[in-house]
Amino acid sequence: MKVLILGGTNFLGPPLVRRLAGLGHEVAVFHRGRTRAELPAGVAEIRGDRHELRAHASEFRRLGPEVVVDMIPFTEADALGVVDAFRGLARRAVAISSADVYRAYGRFLGMEGGPVEPTPLSEDAPLRSALFPHRAQAWGPEDFLRDYDKIPAERAYLGDPELPATVLRLPMVHGPGDPYRRLSGYLGRMDEGRPAIVLDEVMARWKCPRGYVEDVAAAIARAVLDDRAAGRVYNVADPAAFTEAEWVARIGEAAGWRGEVLTAPAGRIPLPFHCKQDLDTDPSRLVRELGDVERVDGMEALARTIAWERANPPGTARAPGLLDHASEDALLAEIRHR
Template sequence: MRILIIGGTGFIGPWVVRRLVGDGHVVTVFHRGQTTADLPPAVAHINGDRQNLSSFASQLRGFAPDVVLDMFPYTEEDAALVTQTFRGVSGRVVAVSSMDVYRAYGRFSRLEDGPPDAQPFAEGAPLRSALYPYRTSAQQPSDLAYGYEKILVEQAILGDARLSGTVLRLPQVYGPGDPQHRLFEFLKRMIDGRHVILLEEGRARWRWTRGYVENVAAAIALAVTDSRAAGRIYNVGDKEAFTELDWVERVGQTVGWTGNIKVIPRAMLPEHLTLPYDWTHHLAADTNRIRKDLAYQETVPVEEALRRTVAWERAHPPKQIDSSRFDYAAEDSVYAKNAA
């Protein structure tokens, strides 16, 4: 197949590209050229900004892609421009979305009120009614967070009568190259020799679907190359959604950490460990659809995924570390009061 990827040089994209090329597909990547990625030599590059996609329409359409994979459609306008550009040329557009579209996420983030939704949630679960979940963090309308809304992206991708679409709702993705360093808050404490890690009791019980980057990339590649994915929405992620307590324990086992995790009531936590979420709203997804439709299964087990991730994190710590997030004196004080 001839596959055009919009993006493809960030965290997840290179894994997808390597998978597709390894399976014998012809891949062209459209990106700004600002990110260095280890892509196979056979990959063709077209450098440009997706905000100016129409300026590259002739060149992109000339590639005649069978499928277009959009790795980062953040706004309704992003998705609409892609469908307009490739109508009549490509057979399908696959868009990477997020599990933040679900109502459970809106309630977890306190964007809207209501009781917890049934867990795990499948693709037909209710979506958020509160749009633009990150707009309050934007400094100005031109900021990415201002217009970000995957719900509208999905509607644009799946609502085009002249171009078939597929939507992939991704979980929390971790692994080598993770720009958010998702394991770091716990890993640093373990490496620093902390004997105790404090965990808010609500957070300790909270479940969240995660996905190792190579496994997520394999799911994306499968949805791109299998025509049975046309018109479908898929949750992507591990089969089991671990509690946060289970997850931290697994990280500790990977590191060889011999300390303890102390579960603490929210009211007693030091301020730097208090997060603004409602932990009664779990984010555990049902991922059976992609397994049944496309025969997806993980290629890297959790234990090995954590081993690879921890090794990478050790070698590539964040360039800037906010020391206020690691106020060990405050943590020791709270632990001393709750040691019994």
């Protein structure tokens, strides 16, 4: 199969490229050239801006991709540009979306009212009615956060019958190369030798969807290679959903940390989110319809991520819901003497 990947040089892209190429498929990557990645021999690279896809129409026709994978459809305009460029050329598209489309995420952010949504969330769970969840954080009209929203991007992909699309709603992905450094806030404290990490009791029970980068790449590849995925939406996540306290404890075990995870009464640690709203998703539809994928052992995945984090320290890293050291020490003393 001929596969064109839009934006395949950062974090999740290279594992996907390696997997598809390793299975014998002809892979090309379209990217801006700002991120260097070690791609397998024989993988074609096309340099360009995704907002100017029409300028590369002749290259795309020569390539003749059967499936186009859009790794970065942040906005409706992003999705419409791809649909317009590859309608009548590719037979299918795969769009990488996010679990942040669900109404539960809006309640987690505090931008939507109502009761707590039950989880795990299936693909048919209600979506947010409030769009552009991060617009308030945008520094100006040119900041992509102003128009970032996967909901209109999904609708653009699923609304064009001439380019059948698959939408994959991804979890919080960790692994070597993670640009968001999802482990570093906790790992930094562990490597400092902190005796304990104290979590708000509500935060300690919170669940979200997670996935290791290689496992997520395997799930994407499964959807790319199976035409039964056309027109379907799939959650992608590890089958096991850990609470935040369990997750921190697993990081500590993989890191060789000898401390403990403790909880503080609700309200003693300021929380930036509404953590009574869990976000864990149900990934079983993909397994039922397309088959299961092999996964890296969870502790091995954490060990690989930790090794990369330690080899590439982020400088300052802070996990939401953690106090500064002095405040944590005072709270820790109080907890232990209750």
